[in-house]
Amino acid sequence: MSDPLLVVRDLHVTYRSSRGPVPAVRGVSLHLDRGETLGLAGESGSGKSSMAMALLRLVPVGTTITGSVTLAGEDVLAMKPGRLRAVRWAEAAVVFQGAQHVLNPVHRIRRQIQEAIDTHRGNGKVADLLEQVGIPRWRSDAYPHELSGGQKQRVMIAMALACDPELLIADEPTTALDVMVQAQVLQLLADLQRDRGLAMIFITHDLSVLSTVADRLAVMYAGRLVETGPAKEMLRGARHPYTKALAAAFPTIGDQSSRLAPSGLAGDPPDPMAVPSGCPFHPRCPIATEECAATMVELHEISPGWEAACLKL
Amino acid sequence: MVGLALMTLFVAMALLAPVFANRSELQAAAGRNNPNLHAPNGKFWLGTDEIGRNVFALVMWGARVSLYIGLLATVVAVVIGSVLGLIAGYARGWVSRVMLAIDDFFLVLPFIPLAIVLALLLGRSPTIMALVIGGTFWAGGSRLIRAQVLSLRERGYVERATALGASSRHIIMRHVLPGVAPLIIANASLIVPGAILAESTLAFLGLGDRFSPSWGKVLEGAQASGALTLNAWWYYLPPGLCIIGIVLAFTLVGNALERIFDPRLGDR
Numbered sequence: 137m138s139d140p141l142l143v144v145r146d147l148h149v150t151y152r153s154s155r156g157p158v159p160a161v162r163g164v165s166l167h168l169d170r171g172e173t174l175g176l177a178g179e180s181g182s183g184k185s186s187m188a189m190a191l192l193r194l195v196p197v198g199t200t201i202t203g204s205v206t207l208a209g210e211d212v213l214a215m216k217p218g219r220l221r222a223v224r225w226a227e228a229a230v231v232f233q234g235a236q237h238v239l240n241p242v243h244r245i246r247r248q249i250q251e252a253i254d255t256h257r258g259n260g261k262v263a264d265l266l267e268q269v270g271i272p273r274w275r276s277d278a279y280p281h282e283l284s285g286g287q288k289q290r291v292m293i294a295m296a297l298a299c300d301p302e303l304l305i306a307d308e309p310t311t312a313l314d315v316m317v318q319a320q321v322l323q324l325l326a327d328l329q330r331d332r333g334l335a336m337i338f339i340t341h342d343l344s345v346l347s348t349v350a351d352r353l354a355v356m357y358a359g360r361l362v363e364t365g366p367a368k369e370m371l372r373g374a375r376h377p378y379t380k381a382l383a384a385a386f387p388t389i390g391d392q393s394s395r396l397a398p399s400g401l402a403g404d405p406p407d408p409m410a411v412p413s414g415c416p417f418h419p420r421c422p423i424a425t426e427e428c429a430a431t432m433v434e435l436h437e438i439s440p441g442w443e444a445a446c447l448k449l
Numbered sequence: 450m451v452g453l454a455l456m457t458l459f460v461a462m463a464l465l466a467p468v469f470a471n472r473s474e475l476q477a478a479a480g481r482n483n484p485n486l487h488a489p490n491g492k493f494w495l496g497t498d499e500i501g502r503n504v505f506a507l508v509m510w511g512a513r514v515s516l517y518i519g520l521l522a523t524v525v526a527v528v529i530g531s532v533l534g535l536i537a538g539y540a541r542g543w544v545s546r547v548m549l550a551i552d553d554f555f556l557v558l559p560f561i562p563l564a565i566v567l568a569l570l571l572g573r574s575p576t577i578m579a580l581v582i583g584g585t586f587w588a589g590g591s592r593l594i595r596a597q598v599l600s601l602r603e604r605g606y607v608e609r610a611t612a613l614g615a616s617s618r619h620i621i622m623r624h625v626l627p628g629v630a631p632l633i634i635a636n637a638s639l640i641v642p643g644a645i646l647a648e649s650t651l652a653f654l655g656l657g658d659r660f661s662p663s664w665g666k667v668l669e670g671a672q673a674s675g676a677l678t679l680n681a682w683w684y685y686l687p688p689g690l691c692i693i694g695i696v697l698a699f700t701l702v703g704n705a706l707e708r709i710f711d712p713r714l715g716d717r
Contacts, residue, residue, distance in 0.1 A: 194612055197541045224614035232612075237605030242627050248606075251623065255615050295609075 139209065141302055141335045142168040142191070147203035149183070149190045149359075158408050160186040162359035163203070165435075170302065173329055173336040175350030175367055177343055177382060181405045183359035184339050188305050191337075192224050208302060226256045229296035231325075233308035235288035239280040245291050246276035252298040265294040269324060286317035293324065297332075304329070304336045310345060322348045343383050347371050355379045358406050358416035361435055365442030376444045377421050415447065423448055452701025459695050462512040470506030475660055486676065489683050496683035498667075499674035507667050508687045514663040515695065518579045519645035525583025526644070527637045530590035535629070537591065538598025539621055552595075555588035561650065568656045575661060582647050590636045594629050601628045631710035638703035642696040649692050664688035 149161035161183040168174050178184045190201050193212060205212040208227055215223065232238040239248060249262045263273035269290040280288055289309060296304055306325060310318040326349045329336050338349055346353060350367040355378065363376035374380045381401040403420040406412055412419050418428040428447055435445045483501035487493060495504035537548035567581045601607065602625060610620045651657060652665030653672070662670070671677065671685035 192612060194608070221614040221616065224612055226614065230609075230612045232605060232609060234605065238609045240606040240624055240627075243623075251610070251615070252613050255613050255619070 140167040141170045141172075141208060142166075143204075143206040144187075144191070145204045145206075147187065147190060147205065148201065149186045149195065150200045151186075151196065152198040152200075155409065157200075159411075160359055160408055161190065162411070164356070164359075164361055165203075166354055166361065166364065168303070168335050168337065170335055171329075171333040173338060173349050173351045175343075175346035175353045176337055176339045176356065177341060177346065177353065177379075178356035179341060179382075179405045181408070182356040183408070184356045185307055186359075187356065188307060188337055188339055189230075191305065192228055192230070193220060194224075194230070222256070225252060225296075225301065226258075226299045227301055228303040228305060229299065229301040231289075231292050231296045231304060231306040231309045233311050235292040236280065236285065236312075238292060239288060241280055244277055244279055245283070249276075249291070249295050249298055252295050256299045258299045260298050260300070262294075265297055266291070268297065268328070269294045284317075285313050286321060289313060289317075289321050290324065293321075293328070297328065300332075302335060304334050306336060306338045308340055309338075311340070311342075318345070319348075325349060341382075343371060355382065358411050359408060360416065361443075361445065362417065363442075363444040363446075364435070365439075365444075369442070375438060375442070375449055376446050377423055377448075378417050381420075381422075415445070452698045452705065455694055455698035456702055459512055459516065459691070459698060462509055463516045466509040466513050470503065470509050474503050474506040475510055475662065486674070486679065486681050486684070488681075495687055496681065498670055498684055499676070504667070504684055504687065507662055508664070508691060511662055511664040511667055511688060512691065512695075514575055514661050515645055515648060515665070515692070518575050518582065518648045518663060519641050519695075519699075521576065521579035522583035522586060522644035522648070523637055523640045525580060526587040526590065526640050527633060528587075529584065530587030530636075531594055531629075531633050533587070534591040534594030535598055535621055535625060538595040539602055539617065539625060549595075552588050552591050555585060556592070558585060560585055560647065561654070564647070564651055565654065565656065568651065573656050573658055575658060575663070578648055578651065578657060579644075582644050582651075586640060586644055586647070590633075590640060593636055594632060597629045597632050598625055601625050604628075631706075635703060635706040635710050638699055638706055642699040642703075645692065645699075646696055664692050668692075 144164060144166050147161055147164045148159065151158040151160055164187055166174070176184045176188065189195055191205055191207070191212065193201065195201065201213055207223065210223070212220070212223070239245065246262050249265060253260050262276055266273055266276055271287060271290055271294070283291065309325065310321050313321060322345060325336070328334065329349070336349070338346065340346060346367060352364065353367045353370045354364040355362050355376065357378050363370070363374065363379045370379065371383065374383050385401065401420060406416055412429070414429045414431050415433045418424040421428065431447060433445045433447050435443045438444050438449045483497050485497060485501050486499050487497045489496045493503050493505065495508060498504055498507065533548055533552065537545055537552065540548070563585060564581050568578060571577050571581065607620055607624055610624055648663055649665030649668070652663050653669045655669060657663060657666045667688040668685060676684040
């Protein structure tokens with residue numbers, strides 16, 4: 137049990153496109169213990185979803201994944217298709233963003249949750265699963281369009297729990313929801329995670345969301361990790377200039393000064409096909425120097441359990 | 450509505466044929482004692498053909514043969530077209546390309562010469578005619594289904610099912626097929642008239658069974674016996690009108706179905 141549940145080493149994900157290969161993830165290494173929650177943050181296009189989906193090889197045909205992904209002691213990238221299908225959902229389930237697209241509109245939700253159970257010959261009960269996520273059993277006959285956005289996301293979570301996975305990959309599970317429902321869903325995920333000892337990778341671009349759920353934080357930029365460390369400390373005082381900018385992008389409620397302060401980050405995330413030399417963040421970085429454009433910077437420890445990829449730290 | 454009414458009429462004709470006319474009336478011997486190419490009267494409502502057979506009986510039984518061939522050919526075409534369309538749309542890489550090549554091949558194949566050759570090789574019973582027509586008529590539908598599958602397979606619930614560890618077969622049957630089912634049905638009702646017309650064409654060209662005649666076969670008889678020049682309208686007009694009517698009926702119904710399943714098409 138002392139082994140980490142998930143170990144990722146030097147993961148690269150390269151998509152194929154008509155313009156040539158697109159390196160979306162460029163060398164990510166991380167690990168996750170059983171029962172631990174890792175918050176994975178970054179802008180759109182930073183490679184966070186690509187990274188997470190590559191853990192189960194859920195990528196389009198033609199995509200190359202290199203490096204190694206070890207889930208519960210097994211190398212995911214070396215698995216045969218049959219074994220991979222067995223591992224999907226049974227060991228690691230996914231809560232997708234936008235549950236309304238992920239549920240098939242023509243089937244009742246009971247049937248769709250049952251589908252997950254049957255695929256792995258599990259013996260979970262649909263009604264029990266629904267109750268765990270706070271949906272009354274009699275709603276199991278509903279079609280997805282009869283449920284609210286929050287309920288649909290709960291159904292998605294119930295489905296994710298159907299085969300009792302060790303790892304939950306939550307890909308922006310609250311993005312499409314309003315703030316109140318978002319808080320409820322987050323609380324639900326946090327409770328389930330605690331009660332079942334689930335390990336979770338929680339992907340979001342909203343750092344404030346992570347304070348509720350995450351033990352550790354990893355921030356991605358241009359397909360690489362730029363900072364990783366304990367969640368509470370990082371949310372209080374991020375060290376990497378990119379994490380700082382990401383944190384500053386959300387105003388603090390009740391703080392008048394943050395309402396008017398310019399707190400965005402100028403510029404766009406880099407085109408994955410033309411990543412800047414040296415530190416990929418240097419063109420947008422407020423403290424960048426010439427050295428940053430020339431030197432490739434690796435993740436290094438800046439204090440115990442806290443790493444950052446920045447020459448200035 | 451008009452289409453549906455016409456369709457009901459023809460189906461009734463096919464079902465009730467034995468009530469109005471005995472099957473034996475189709476045999477050559479049946480007309481032995483009748484006048485040849487006789488104009489309609491009280492006994493022969495649509496006159497007689499060149500060997501004295503009752504044209505009314507021929508037309509009634511023709512509905513049966515024409516519909517049988519049209520529907521069976523459609524079933525064959527829809528099954529082949531759907532299976533290949535689903536695979537071509539869902540699979541990627543070389544499987545998809547091979548499927549597409551087969552599809553292209555059948556799409557450009559000149560139908561009539563091929564059907565004639567096949568019918569000569571395999572025989573000319575109605576069932577074989579239907580198989581030959583169905584076996585060559587699926588390509589267009591297959592292409593339509595493939596296009597729809599290409600869009601469906603990118604849906605979120607397909608991605609979810611993949612993450613679920615579901616097999617391709619399961620995903621196709623559970624998530625893709627229900628999405629293309631309306632298209633398959635609408636397409637099927639548009640294949641029927643094509644198949645009936647194709648059968649009439651082949652029969653008119655001399656293929657098909659003389660003694661279980663379809664409408665096309667009756668027309669061939671009329672042409673061969675010189676009914677057109679002899680002005681024996683009762684011989685060639687009824688089967689001709691029937692062919693037009695049934696093609697119209699299925700096309701109208703097919704278009705209506707298409708509009709129901711895809712309201713974006715609007716009123717045309």
